[in-house]
Amino acid sequence: MFDQQKYINSFIKDNYRTIKLRIRNDDKLLINKINNVGNINKYILNLIKKDIIENRVYNYINNEIEIDFELSITMEDLINKAEEADILDDYGLYMNLADAIDSQGKKEASQHIITETEWRILTRRYCL
Numbered sequence: 256m257f258d259q260q261k262y263i264n265s266f267i268k269d270n271y272r273t274i275k276l277r278i279r280n281d282d283k284l285l286i287n288k289i290n291n292v293g294n295i296n297k298y299i300l301n302l303i304k305k306d307i308i309e310n311r312v313y314n315y316i317n318n319e320i321e322i323d324f325e326l327s328i329t330m331e332d333l334i335n336k337a338e339e340a341d342i343l344d345d346y347g348l349y350m351n352l353a354d355a356i357d358s359q360g361k362k363e364a365s366q367h368i369i370t371e372t373e374w375r376i377l378t379r380r381y382c383l
Contacts, residue, residue, distance in 0.1 A: 313341050315349050320380040324373050330359055337381055353381045 337352035360374035
């Protein structure tokens with residue numbers, strides 16, 4: 256017979272990492288904040304991701320070049336994935352994504368979604 260609870264427990268064990276959080280009972284400020292948050296997991300994960308983004312250090316991306324123009328959803332997705340691969344120091348994935356950014360930029364420049372100058376800025380920031 257199928258044991259649903261065993262299956263769920265096994266799935267969680269294989270796909271998630273559980274972290275315990277201890278807060279002193281006398282830390283009223285933190286306890287009050289946690290009690291007023293709807294989804295504590297989502298809240299903590301968003302704080303950690305925000306910290307990663309604000310304090311990121313790149314391995315391959317030229318962080319001196321800023322992207323100060325509007326991007327398509329496709330380009331934004333490629334850039335987010337490239338930045339994540341860079342932070343994780345996954346050189347192979349980063350290079351594939353940098354190449355995809357270049358190709359997408361060329362396509363968007365030819366369709367006048369971005370200018371050729373903006374495409375060059377993208378390729379200088381996400382260099383191959």
